[in-house]
Amino acid sequence: EDKVVQSPLSLVVHEGDTVTLNCSYEVTNFRSLLWYKQEKKAPTFLFMLTSSGIEKKSGRLSSILDKKELSSILNITATQTGDSAIYLCAVEAPSGGSNYKLTFGKGTLLTVNP
Amino acid sequence: SAVISQKPSRDICQRGTSLTIQCQVDSQVTMMFWYRQQPGQSLTLIATANQGSEATYESGFVIDKFPISRPNLTFSTLTVSNMSPEDSSIYLCSADRGDGYTFGSGTRLTVV
Numbered sequence: 001e002d003k004v005v006q007s008p009l010s011l012v013v014h015e016g017d018t019v020t021l022n023c024s025y026e027v028t029n030f031r032s033l034l035w036y037k038q039e040k041k042a043p044t045f046l047f048m049l050t051s052s053g054i055e056k057k058s059g060r061l062s063s064i065l066d067k068k069e070l071s072s073i074l075n076i077t078a079t080q081t082g083d084s085a086i087y088l089c090a091v092e093a094p095s096g097g098s099n100y101k102l103t104f105g106k107g108t109l110l111t112v113n114p
Numbered sequence: 115s116a117v118i119s120q121k122p123s124r125d126i127c128q129r130g131t132s133l134t135i136q137c138q139v140d141s142q143v144t145m146m147f148w149y150r151q152q153p154g155q156s157l158t159l160i161a162t163a164n165q166g167s168e169a170t171y172e173s174g175f176v177i178d179k180f181p182i183s184r185p186n187l188t189f190s191t192l193t194v195s196n197m198s199p200e201d202s203s204i205y206l207c208s209a210d211r212g213d214g215y216t217f218g219s220g221t222r223l224t225v226v
Contacts, residue, residue, distance in 0.1 A: 034214060041204050041220025043157070048214045088156065090215075095162060096170070099145060102208075102215060104157045 002027040006089050006105035014113050017079050021108045023089030024071040031100055033065055033072050036088040038107070043088055046074070079112045086110070116141055116211050120218030127197055127225050134193045135221045137207035142187035147208040147215070148180070157206065163190045197225045 003026040013019055025033065032050045036043035047056040049065035049072060056063050060077045076083055086107040095101035117140040127133050137146065145164055149157040160180055161169040169182040183191045194201055202225045207218040 036217075041222060042206065042217045045214045045216060090157075092215075099162060099164075099170075100210075101147065101159055101162060102157075103159075106156045 002091065002093055002103040004089055004091050004103050004105035006087075006108050008108060009106060010109040010111070012111045012113065013079055015079060015081060017112075018075065018077045019079060019110060021074040021076075021087050021089075021110070022071065023074070023105055024069075025089075025091045025103075026070065027091050027093040027103065029094050030067070030070075031092040031094070034090045034092065034102065035063055035072070035074050036090065038086040038088055039084075046087075076110075079110075081112050081114055084110060084112045116143060116209050116216045118207060118209060118216055118218040120207055120221060122221055123219065124222040125224070127223065129198050129225055131197055132193055132195045133197065133223060134191050135205055135207070136191050137189070137218045139188045139209050141211065143209040143211055144187070145210060146184060146190045147210075148182060148190075148192045149206040149208065151204040151206065153203070160192070194223065197223075199225045201225050 005024050007022045034048050035046040047063045054065040063074045065072045086109050088107045089105045090102040092100050119138045148160040151157050159172050160175045161171045163169045163182050163184040165184045165187050181193045205221045208215050
């Protein structure tokens with residue numbers, strides 16, 4: 001059974017701090033790893049990392065995939081209160097036949113205090 | 115990435131009744147996915163819906179409880195049947211056009 005583990009489960013920082021969120025996985029036939037930000041109901045897409053794209057950056061957010069260690073990190077620099085959210089890591093792997101599916105970790109609850 | 119409209123946004127339902135959630139995608143997609151997120155938990159895949167065939171359910175989920183329709187390549191519905199308070203969750207649909215999975219806005223269901 002595919003498994004995705006995120007750490008820490010929760011984190012409280014002050015505005016301006018830099019945070020690193022971790023994600024490790026055990027899946028059969030890994031295809032990609034995705035990071036999402038969830039503030040209310042719908043997760044919003046941040047990054048997709050594959051074998052051909054192991055490092056992504058967008059503004060203050062960046063992510064690296066380590067296929068050897070079967071893990072990924074999500075970095076947020078100069079945090080702002082608007083970064084407060086649950087950050088979800090998901091891994092894409094075959095679900096049978098030619099189909100794929102996502103398996104999610106439990107998420108990291110990030111709280112950024114002013 | 116795809117834009118997905120999901121409705122209703124929220125509902126409060128009596129136990130024993132059923133609720134149908136709809137998702138409309140702004141472009142054709144092969145697969146659509148339905149997730150449940152129970153309070154304080156992460157997303158759990160309920161089933162995968164492929165147009166023209168029966169949905170594929172994950173372990174612990176059955177068609178009688180969560181019937182799914184996928185009449186065309188842009189639309190799907192999930193019905194939560196014979197609801198109990200344990201069904202109170204956020205329900206999310208999702209689709210992938212190859213550049214990352216996009217989610218609908220979610221349905222917050224409370225069963226009383």
